[in-house]
Amino acid sequence: MDIATIVQVIDSTLRLATPLLFACLAGLISERAGVFDIGLEGKMLIAAFTAAAIAYVSANVWIGVGAAVLASMVLSLVHGVASITFRGNQLIAGVAINFLAAGITVVIAQNWFQLGGRTPSLTGDARMARLQLPFADAVRDVPVLGPVYSGILSGHGLLVYVAFLCVPLTWYMLFRTRLGLRMRAVGENPAAVDTAGISVVGLRYIGVAIGGVLCGLAGAYLATGLSAGFVQEMTAGRGFIALAAMIFAKWRPWHAMGAVLLFGFLEAVANRFQNIEILGVGVPVQAMQALPYVLTVVILAGFVGKAIPPRAVGTPYVKEH
Amino acid sequence: MALTDTAMRQETAASDLAIELRGISKAFGSVQANKDISIRVKRGTIHGIVGENGAGKSTLMSILFGFYSADAGEIYVNGKLTEIPDSLSAIKSGIGMVFQHFKLVDNFTVLENVILGAEDSGLLRPSLARARGLLKDLAREFELNVNPDAKVEDLSVGHQQRVEILKALYREADILILDEPTGVLTPSEADHLFRILKGLKEQGKTIILITHKLREIMDVTDEVSVMRRGEMVATRVTAETNPTELAELMVGRKVLLRVEKTPAKPGAEVLRAEGLRVVDSHGVERLRGVSLDIRAGEILGIAGVAGNGQSELLEVLAGLREAEGQVWLRGEALPMSGAKFGPLSRRKQGIAHVPEDRHRRGLVLNFHAWENTAFGYHHDARFNPSPWRMDNDAIREDTRGKMERFDVRPPDCWLKASGFSGGNQQKIVLAREMERNPEVLLVGQPTRGGDIGAIEFIHQQLINLRDQGTAVLLVSVELDEILALSDRIAVMFDGRIMGERMPDETNAQELGLLMAGME
Numbered sequence: 002m003d004i005a006t007i008v009q010v011i012d013s014t015l016r017l018a019t020p021l022l023f024a025c026l027a028g029l030i031s032e033r034a035g036v037f038d039i040g041l042e043g044k045m046l047i048a049a050f051t052a053a054a055i056a057y058v059s060a061n062v063w064i065g066v067g068a069a070v071l072a073s074m075v076l077s078l079v080h081g082v083a084s085i086t087f088r089g090n091q092l093i094a095g096v097a098i099n100f101l102a103a104g105i106t107v108v109i110a111q112n113w114f115q116l117g118g119r120t121p122s123l124t125g126d127a128r129m130a131r132l133q134l135p136f137a138d139a140v141r142d143v144p145v146l147g148p149v150y151s152g153i154l155s156g157h158g159l160l161v162y163v164a165f166l167c168v169p170l171t172w173y174m175l176f177r178t179r180l181g182l183r184m185r186a187v188g189e190n191p192a193a194v195d196t197a198g199i200s201v202v203g204l205r206y207i208g209v210a211i212g213g214v215l216c217g218l219a220g221a222y223l224a225t226g227l228s229a230g231f232v233q234e235m236t237a238g239r240g241f242i243a244l245a246a247m248i249f250a251k252w253r254p255w256h257a258m259g260a261v262l263l264f265g266f267l268e269a270v271a272n273r274f275q276n277i278e279i280l281g282v283g284v285p286v287q288a289m290q291a292l293p294y295v296l297t298v299v300i301l302a303g304f305v306g307k308a309i310p311p312r313a314v315g316t317p318y319v320k321e322h
Numbered sequence: 323m324a325l326t327d328t329a330m331r332q333e334t335a336a337s338d339l340a341i342e343l344r345g346i347s348k349a350f351g352s353v354q355a356n357k358d359i360s361i362r363v364k365r366g367t368i369h370g371i372v373g374e375n376g377a378g379k380s381t382l383m384s385i386l387f388g389f390y391s392a393d394a395g396e397i398y399v400n401g402k403l404t405e406i407p408d409s410l411s412a413i414k415s416g417i418g419m420v421f422q423h424f425k426l427v428d429n430f431t432v433l434e435n436v437i438l439g440a441e442d443s444g445l446l447r448p449s450l451a452r453a454r455g456l457l458k459d460l461a462r463e464f465e466l467n468v469n470p471d472a473k474v475e476d477l478s479v480g481h482q483q484r485v486e487i488l489k490a491l492y493r494e495a496d497i498l499i500l501d502e503p504t505g506v507l508t509p510s511e512a513d514h515l516f517r518i519l520k521g522l523k524e525q526g527k528t529i530i531l532i533t534h535k536l537r538e539i540m541d542v543t544d545e546v547s548v549m550r551r552g553e554m555v556a557t558r559v560t561a562e563t564n565p566t567e568l569a570e571l572m573v574g575r576k577v578l579l580r581v582e583k584t585p586a587k588p589g590a591e592v593l594r595a596e597g598l599r600v601v602d603s604h605g606v607e608r609l610r611g612v613s614l615d616i617r618a619g620e621i622l623g624i625a626g627v628a629g630n631g632q633s634e635l636l637e638v639l640a641g642l643r644e645a646e647g648q649v650w651l652r653g654e655a656l657p658m659s660g661a662k663f664g665p666l667s668r669r670k671q672g673i674a675h676v677p678e679d680r681h682r683r684g685l686v687l688n689f690h691a692w693e694n695t696a697f698g699y700h701h702d703a704r705f706n707p708s709p710w711r712m713d714n715d716a717i718r719e720d721t722r723g724k725m726e727r728f729d730v731r732p733p734d735c736w737l738k739a740s741g742f743s744g745g746n747q748q749k750i751v752l753a754r755e756m757e758r759n760p761e762v763l764l765v766g767q768p769t770r771g772g773d774i775g776a777i778e779f780i781h782q783q784l785i786n787l788r789d790q791g792t793a794v795l796l797v798s799v800e801l802d803e804i805l806a807l808s809d810r811i812a813v814m815f816d817g818r819i820m821g822e823r824m825p826d827e828t829n830a831q832e833l834g835l836l837m838a839g840m841e
Contacts, residue, residue, distance in 0.1 A: 179441040179449075186427045186438050193425040196389075197439025197489075198410025312428070320389065 008152040010269045015153065015161060016227060017272075018265025020045065020236075022164045023219035024243035025250070025257045026171050027212035033175060033252060034208025035188035035313045039095030040080055041216055042240025043102030048073040048220025050106040053120040053231035054113065056127040062225050065127070066160070069224075070217030076102065077213025085205045088317030099240070107233050120224075120231040129158035129226040158226035160218055165258070167215070172254040184208055188311035191318040201318045219243075238294065245297040248308045267292040339401060340365040340497050340528035341386070346395030348381055355381040357552045359395070363497075363545075368519060368529045370539040370560070373549035374572055374773035375744060379532045380422075382549070383499050387419045388412040399497070413440075418490025422502040424482050428475040432468050432485050433457070436492050453492060460491055464521045465514065479627075480511035487518065498522065499530045504538060508627045509801065509834035516542045534774075536565040537802075548572055573774050583785045586809040589618035590652075592793040593639070593673075593762050598647035600634045600817075608634040609645065610817040616762065616793040621784065623808025623825075624797045626837055631817035632797045633678055636766050639795065640675035641668035651761070669698055674755040676748075678766030678797065684751040687740035691730075692721040694739050695754045724753040729779060745769075745776025752780060756787055763787060766797040781807060801830055801837075815839040 024041045031038040048069035056065025076098050083094040107118040114120055137155035141147050175181035183204055187194045191201045223239070224231050242264055250256035271289035278284070341363040348356040356378045363369045373379045385392045388406040397404050399415045406412050412419075426435050433450050436457065441449045454470050461467045468477065468484050477485070483503060490498055500519075504512040519529050519542060531543060539546050540560060547557040548571040556571050570576060593616045600609040609631050616622045626632050637643035644659040651671055657663040665675065677683035685694050696705060696717045705720075707713050721735040728749045730742070739747060748768065755763065768784065769777040784807060788794050798804050804811055805825055813820045813836035820836040 177446055179444050179446060182434060182438060182441065182446060186430065189427045189429060190425065193427050193435070193438060196387075196409055196419070196421065196425040198388075198408060198413050199439045 004148060006273070008148045010266070010273050012153050012156070013269040013272065014262060014265040015165075016157060016265075017268045018261045019157075019161045019164045020219040020223045020227065020239055021243050021246060021261040021264055022258060023160075023167070023215045023222070024240055025246045025261050026167055026254065027215035027219070028244055028247045029250070029252055029254065029257055030171065030175075030184070030215070031208050031212035032247070032314045033188045033311055034184045034205050035191060035311060035316070035318075036080075036084060036205055036209050037091040037095060037315045038080070038209070038212055039092055039244065040076065040098030040102075040240075041212075041219075041243055042236055042238065043095075043099035044073040044076045044213060044216035045220040045223065045240050046099075046102040046106055046234070046236045047076055048217040049224035049235055050110060050120070050220075050231045052221035053123060053224040054110070056123055056225055057121050057230070060125065060127050062123075062127055062129050065225055066218070066221040069221035070214050073217030073220060074210060074213035077209050077216070081206050081209045084317065085202055085209070088319065091315050091317075103234065106231070110231060110233075118233045123225060123229045127225070128229055129160065129222070131156045132159060132162070158222065160222040160226055163218065164222070168254050168258045175254065180207070185311070187318075188313055191313055195318070195320065205318075216240075238297075242293055242297050245300045248310075249300045251308045252311065264293050264296065267296060338365055339363065339398065341530070342398040342401075343382075343386070344396045344398070346382065346385060346392045346397075348378075348385060348390060348392050354552050356385070356392070359549075359552075359554045361547050361554060361557065363528060363530060365400075365528050366523060366526050367544040368523055368531055368542055370543035370546035371530060371532045371549060372534060372536065372539055372546060372568060372572055374534065374775070375771060376551075376773065377549040377572070378552040379549050380501060383419065383501060383530070383532060386412065387417060387499065413493050413495070416494065416496040417499065418493060418495025418497070419499045420483065420486040420490065420501065420503060422505065424486055426474045426482060426485060429473055431471050431473055432477075432488075433470045435474055435485055436470075436489050438489075440493050456492060457488060460488060463525075464518050466491075466518060478511075479506045480508070480514065483507070483515065484518075495527075497528045497530070499532070501532045502534070503531070504533065504535065506628065506799075508837050509830055510838055512538070535802075536568050539568065540565060550574055569774065581781045581785065581806040583807075584789070586620045586788065588620040588809070589791060591615050592618050592652060593795070594650040595639065596648050598635065598638055598645050598649075600631075600638060600643060600645045602634075608817050609638070611647070612814075612817070612819055613647075614812060614819065616795055618761075618793050619788055619791045620809040621788050621794040621796050621807050623804040623811045624795065624814055625801055625804045625811055625833055626797075626799070626814035628799050630814045630837075632814050633766070634817075635814070636675070636678065636764050636795075636797055639668075639762075639764050640673065640677075641665040642675075665698070666701075672761035674758060674760035674763050676751050676755050676763070676765040676768060678770075680747055680751050685739040685747060688738060690736050690738055691725070691742070691750055692718045692735040694750055695721045695724055695735075697754070699754070699758070724750075724757060727757075728753040728783070743773075743776075744771030745773050745780075748772055748780065749776065752783060756783060759790065760792060762793045762795065764795045764797075767799065768796070769798075769800070769803060777803075801833060804833075805830065813837055 024045055028038045028041050051072035052065040052069035055068035056062045059065065080094050080098055083089040084091040110120055111118045134155040137151040141151040175185060183194060183199060187201055187204045194204065195201050223235060228235065246260035246264055247257060249260040271292055274289065275286045276283065277289065339362050343359060343361045346356050346359040359382060371379050384390050386397065388409045388411055391407055397406055404415050406415065433453050437449045437453050442452065443449065457470050466484050466488060468481050474482055474485060503515060507515060523529060533539060543560045545557060546560050546568065548555050548568060550572060596613045598609050598612040602608050612635055614622065624632050634643060638645040639649060641664045648658065649656045681687060705713050705717050718735050725733040725735065730746050730749045768780050772780065784794060796807055808825050810822060811825055811828065812822045813833055815837060816839060
C-alpha cells in the first residue's frame with residue numbers, strides 16, 4: 002500500500018466523519034441536558050433535503066446551509082414541545098421525527114422536482130467549495146508535512162473545519178461555562194436545578210436547539226459537500242451511527258471525535274477497497290460496506306465497557322410533591 | 323407620648339420577625355394541605371415546626387420557598403410583604419432550604435454543586451475560586467468542613483447535608499429551612515448538625531427546623547409550632563412545654579410515647595446464622611461474617627446507620643440474596659443457594675419478611691389492596707379451589723378481615739395500594755406477613771413514614787406477636803424504636819456486628835458510638 006493511498010483514505014475519513022461528528026455532538030449536548038435524541042437521523046435527513054433543494058434553487062450553497070439549519074431546528078422544536086413541554090416519551094417523539102422526515106423529504110422532492118424523490122445535481126456555487134489552506138501548494142512536495150498538510154488537512158469544505166472546531170467548543174461550553182454546568186446538572190438531577198431557581202424547561206430547550214443546529218449542519222454537509230444533491234434516505238443510518246459513537250465516547254466531546262473518526266475510517270476503507278482479497282478469498286463489497294454498521298451493533302450491545310448515560314436522560318421533569 | 327411608645331414597640335416587634343405568614347391556604351385537588359395558617363418566626367432564633375406526616379409542614383415550607391404558590395395568604399420577610407412565585411425569588415429574599423431528599427448533582431464536585439445556579443459570570447473559573455475561598459471561611463467558622471473537590475456521591479450523608487447548607491450560605495441566606503434533617507444521620511452527625519445550627523443562630527441567622535422528633539425540638543429550638551391536619555394548632559416557647567404536651571397537640575389526643583411491654587420470656591432458639599458473607603455486584607463486601615441467633619418470643623433489634631449491611635442481612639435471611647455461611651431454622655440447615663433457595667421456600671418454612679422498602683418490595687402500588695394482601699401466599703389452597711381458578715372473593719373476604727384487625731384506613735379493599743398513606747400501606751404489609759403466625763418475622767423499618775398513631779399501633783402489634791412466641795428480627799435506623807422494642811440489641815457497622823447490648827443496660831450515646839464504628 003503506497004503513501005498516496007493512505008493519504009487518500011485518511012483524507013476521505015475526515016470528510017466521511019464530518020456529518021457523524023456534527024450529529025454525534027448534537028446528540029451529546031441534547032442528552033447531557035437530559036433529552037434522548039433518537040431523531041438525529043430524521044433531522045439530518047430533512048436538513049440534507051432542504052440544503053440541496055434551496056442551494057439548487059438559489060444557486061448558493063450557504064443559503065442552502067442556512068435553510069437546512071432552520072428546517073432541522075423546526076423538527077427539534079417539535080421534539081422539544083412533545084418531550085419537554087408535554088413530557089411525552091422522548092424515544093417515541095424521536096422515532097416519529099425519523100418517520101416524518103423519511104416521508105416528507107421524498108414527497109416534497111417528487112412534487113417539486115419530479116425526479117423520483119431526488120433533487121437535481123448541484124453544480125458550481127450550489128456545491129460546497131473545497132478550501133485550499135494557505136501555503137498548501139507551496140509545501141506539497143515537502144516530505145511528511147506535504148502529504149499531511151496539503152494532502153489530508155487541506156482541500157475540504159468549510160463545514161469540515163467547523164465540525165472539528167466544534168469539538169473543543171463543545172468541551173469548553175460543557176465544562177468551563179455557566180451554561181454548561183447548568184446543562185449537565187439538568188441532565189443529571191433536574192431537581193437540583195429547579196431548587197436553585199433556574200428553569201429546567203428552558204435549559205432543556207437550549208440543549209435540544211443546539212442539537213438542531215448541529216444536525217442541520219450535518220445534513221447540509223452530507224447533501225452539498227459529501228454528495229452533490231439529495232437522494233431518498235441518503236443519511237443511511239448515520240444518525241444511529243452517531244448515537245453509537247456518542248455512547249462509545251461515553252458522552253465526552255473529545256472521545257466523540259475519536260469515535261466518529263473510527264467510523265469514518267471504516268467507511269473510507271470500505272469505499273476505497275471495494276474488491277479486496279484476504280488470503281486469496283474475495284470479500285464481497287457488501288461485507289466491507291457493512292463494517293460501520295457491524296461496529297455499531299457491537300458498541301450498542303455493550304462490548305465496549307459500561308457506558309453510564311446522564312442520570313436523568315429520558316425522564317421528563319415533574320415537580321414532586 | 324404613651325401612644326407613640328406602643329406604636330414604636332409594635333414597630334420593633336414587627337421588624338424582629340424574620341418570617342411572618344398570614345392566612346396561608348393551599349389545596350391539592352380536594353385535599354386541603356394548608357388551612358389559614360399564620361406563624362411568626364423571630365429573627366435569630368431556631369423555630370421548630372412539628373406535626374405528623376401529612377400535617378402540611380412540608381407544603382407550608384415549599385410555599386415559603388416558592389415551590390408552590392399559595393391559594394390565599396400573605397408572606398412577610400423581614401417585615402416586608404413579599405411575593406414568592408418561584409425558588410429564585412425565595413433565594414433573593416434570603417431564604418435557603420435544605421430538603422429532606424438532597425437536591426445535589428451526585429457526580430459534580432462540592433464546589434460545582436455550591437455555585438450551580440448562583441454563578442457570578444458566564445465563565446466558571448472566577449466563581450469556583452470565590453466559592454473555594456468562602457467555603458474555607460465557613461468551614462472555619464461553623465465546623466462545616468467538606469473537601470471542595472470531592473464528588474458528592476463519594477461523601478457520607480452527613481457531609482452531603484453540609485453541602486446543602488453551604489449552598490444556602492453561599493447564596494447569602496439569612497433564613498434557613500431544614501426539612502427533617504436528621505432522618506438519615508447518625509446520632510453524632512446529628513449532634514454535629516445541631517452545633518452548626520447553633521453557631522449559625524449566634525451569627526444572627528434564623529433557622530426553621532421541621533421534624534417529627536420531639537427530642538430534637540426540645541434540644542435545639544427556641545420556639546415550636548405544632549401543625550395538625552393542615553392547621554396550625556399551637557405555638558409554644560420550647561422552655562415552657564414538654565414532649566408529652568407536644569405529642570398530644572400533634573395527634574389531638576393522649577398518646578403513649580413509651581411502648582408498654584412486659585419482660586420477654588424467650589424460649590428455645592429458633593433462628594441461627596453463622597458467618598454470613600455477601601459480596602455485591604460491584605465487588606464490595608456488604609456482610610463480613612455476621613452471626614446471630616434469635617429465640618422464640620424475643621425481639622432482636624439491629625441498630626445501625628442505613629447502608630451498613632442491615633438490608634443485605636434481611637435479604638439473606640429472607641431468601642432474596644445468596645450468601646456464604648449458614649442459616650438454621652429450629653436446628654435444621656436451610657439451603658443458602660440453588661433451586662430450593664428463595665423467598666417462597668423460606669416463607670413455607672415459616673420465615674415471614676416485611677421488607678424495608680415497601681414501595682419497591684412490599685407492595686405493587688398499582689394493584690388493589692386485596693391483591694396486595696395475597697402476594698406470596700397466593701398459592702394457598704384456600705385461595706385456589708382448583709388449579710384453573712383463583713378464588714378472588716375469598717381473598718377479598720380475607721383482606722376485609724385483615725383491614726379491620728389492623729385498623730387500615732380507609733378499609734376499602736378495592737383501593738389501589740398507592741392510595742393509602744404510608745402508615746396504612748405498612749399496615750397492609752404487616753397484616754399479610756403477621757397473620758400467618760410465622761415462626762420468624764423479619765421486619766425492616768416497620769414505621770418509616772408512619773405517623774404517631776400508626777407507629778403506636780404497629781409497635782403494639784410487634785409486641786403482641788412476640789408474646790405469642792414468634793422470634794422477631796427488627797431492623798431500624800430509628801434508635802428510639804430499637805431501644806423501645808428490642809429485648810436484645812445488636813449494632814451493625816460496615817457489614818459486621820459491632821456488639822450486643824441489653825436495652826436496659828445501654829443508652830443512645832453508647833449505641834451511637836458503636837454505630838459509628840467505635841468500640
